[in-house]
Amino acid sequence: MNEIIFFGRNEFPILIKNEPEEITKPIQFKFENENENEKQIKQISSGNTSIIFLFKNGKAIEYLHENDSNQKPEEIQIEENIQKVTVGDDIEAILTKEGNVFAKGEDINSKNPKEFINISSLIEDINDRIIQDIVCGEYSIYLLTSNQNAYGIGLNNFGQLGFDSKTLKRTEKPILMMKNVSKIFSGNSSRYVFLLNSNQELFGCGFNGFGQLGLGQSRRKEDGIQKLTKIQNIPKGKIIDIQCGGWHSIMLIENENETENPKRKLYSCGGYEYNGLRKNEIIDEFTEIKSSLFENDDDILDFSCGDYHSLILTYKGKMISFGDNESDLMKIFLVIMFFVEI
Template identity: 30%
Template sequence: MDSEVENDIPITGAVFTFGESSFADNCPSHFFIRNDPIIDIACGEEHTIVVCQNGRVFGFGGNGYGQVGLGHTNRVIKPSCVKSLKPDRVCLVACGQYHTLIYTETGFVYGWGNNSDGQLGLSENDICESKLHPSLTETDSIACSVKQISAGSCHSVLLTLDGRVYVWGSNQHGQLGLGDGIKKSGVPVLLPAPDDVVQISCGLYHTMLLSYDGKVFIFGHGESGKLGLGGNNSVPFPIPVGFDELSSQINGIAAGGNYSMAFAEDGTVYAWGNNDHGQLGLEREEMKEINKPTIVSLLRTVYVKKVICGYRHTAFITDKHELYMCGETTSGKLCLDNEETEIYINKALLPAKVTKFKDCIVEKVACGGRHTMVLAAAAEKFIDKQEIISAPSDASKSCVTIPDVTDVNNTSEENNDHSSHTPSEFPSPLPPKNIPSNNSSPNNSMKYNTHGSIINGNNNDAVSVNSVASSSKKDDDRNITNDHINIADRKTNIESPESSSKHLQNMNNSKEESFSESKRDEEESTSKRDDPKDKKKNSFRANGVPPNGITRGHQKNSRMCVIL
């Protein structure tokens, strides 16, 4: 990784972009929000949404249905703040193919983007083409805090902390699991799931559930054998998946565009469904469809703790925070350079290690339809993200308004570096009955979460941009808009580590001023909120429902946009 790029990235890490992300002319790049670490990322077919530690949401990419949430349908070429969500703090995000869902700490679900099948869950009478601004999902029937959300092409799924599953949107292929009689639902409906569910994952037209005791349930469109039931028939209700060679309890699931994956406590990975682009990572390249769970044998040499599926490509994160990828190579979304891509293709599309992150800690990955986002940090700068997220002084403060932007051309290519704000272990989707030790060997059966967001809606985990949050009143008045940010070419002028430290110290000195300004912004936003929502908030609190407990082919030279 280029040392200049490394010095520019904070210890809280950066998001690295690959493929057709719309960012930095689709060149491999990276960005970060200064003083507000990115803690979650999700990808749709063409768009990306990130959530910051202070609860702010930024989006960019394809926006034909308003899925970025900025009130228009123009393509967004750089991370832009979804300000209409203020002062709510967002803690969960999921991207469907052309829609977005978020969950706030106050217990509300919002959706925006495509709503042609009611996938935003607004109401039975509000099924429309799209919503350009965040709109409140009807969650009156949900009386518990939310643990996870996931989204497919035209359906959405929500998991509560007490293990209940709610579904809404299209049921054309049985992806809601409500049987043949219901074709769609415009509001969340409780799914009669057979067991306590601890994880959910949506593919384009199918859905996966993981139960407390490690059972995998699946339903929806059966094309290409992606249900793993031995055929191609669709199933409109949850049905258990059989594993012939199960070595230990299933610990995580991930649904891709037209395929499915799961991994066990010992790190064994299972794959089934469509394999026409090698997205299953199996050695049998001639097998384009596999209708039963099959072990990805090449990954037995590493210990996989997280699997993330896109439309036609897959990412694997190991216990050493290394990244392996397989599947469609179009637009460089496998994070490989040209030479590595050629070697990968010659090796029959087997999982390949992404060497550009060899000196990094890979925290999270989101795979979309045409792009990939990697949240990572430089290994030598790695610190426990929980220490940052739990810091009482800053974590409790509201969003600081992002001001203007200056652009810098970066000389680094596909190798990008980052600094981290990530945990040393992934959170587990299963209850703490089998809490592992710190030893990362397979025998310790460590549990990890697989949420992240699939392109078309999943969930389940090159060109550079630095987003820097300022705190001055002068900048605060210049609220960031698309017009304020232009990606321009000029020579890199990266700050030295010493000057970076000075800059951060100066920003810390102005925290009090920025916080008071942020409070004024919040009060303004709060005064503009609709009465129905306020009533619902009061009702939510009056009922004693607690908020969510989560702390929440060719490659060009990369470029970096710095938000000052």
């Protein structure tokens, strides 16, 4: 059973009907004429211009950000079983069970931006065309192959593909960024990316005007970090996850020394209005977020960064939020959460 909770700017009127423009209290959402398939949601990904719902049967439907309340959702016509969906500002990507990636958007396919194309088939090395994972940045898409190689496609205006933005503004063909990659981290409002290798070494590139990459004040650059750079002074422990907002990043670290019940801690850097550290200054290196709301008797289960805000979910089911609450400033207009009862 799925329970979908919605709050924020209501700019998808076909989804959330008879509600005000700004929904300040969480409300439950149900599909109109809900069928059995729509009761088995696997994933939801949302951005400025669209939302994609992925169901457990390998099908997905897309809602566009339009003001027409009569707009009908479109089933995404991909013949292969869909395993994951990811949405950026004006780009979308779909990973299938067969390891193919279909994507669309102006920065991916300028000739026909509304048509999904197989971007994994455009990788030059035919041995790298089976994709294991996908992540959307704001205007870029990152691919992790079964050979543990990371590729990028889309905009590179801040060096978020790891290349000099003056010589490569964007690419409609995936380009190799780094080898020996275990995880890729970015966000649908982020113009930067982190790559983690198998040795737990973290690298980053892209927009760093607010210290989002955790490189230190001397490395802060408004025009971006143009090549992949190793992130120093990472807190001790295993990196479990990194969430990237527009102006801040949050990292989840697990203390591997505590074998029986390893403690998870959150670390943040970036713009002080949104990083959860309550300091009136930009934080240029990852710094622990401390709060009595998730210490001692509870632990971090999951968390997410929006453009100007963050959400934390604890193992006890407690939801914690911080950041900017003025929805007229938000570039990500909604937050959707869902819990699946197994």
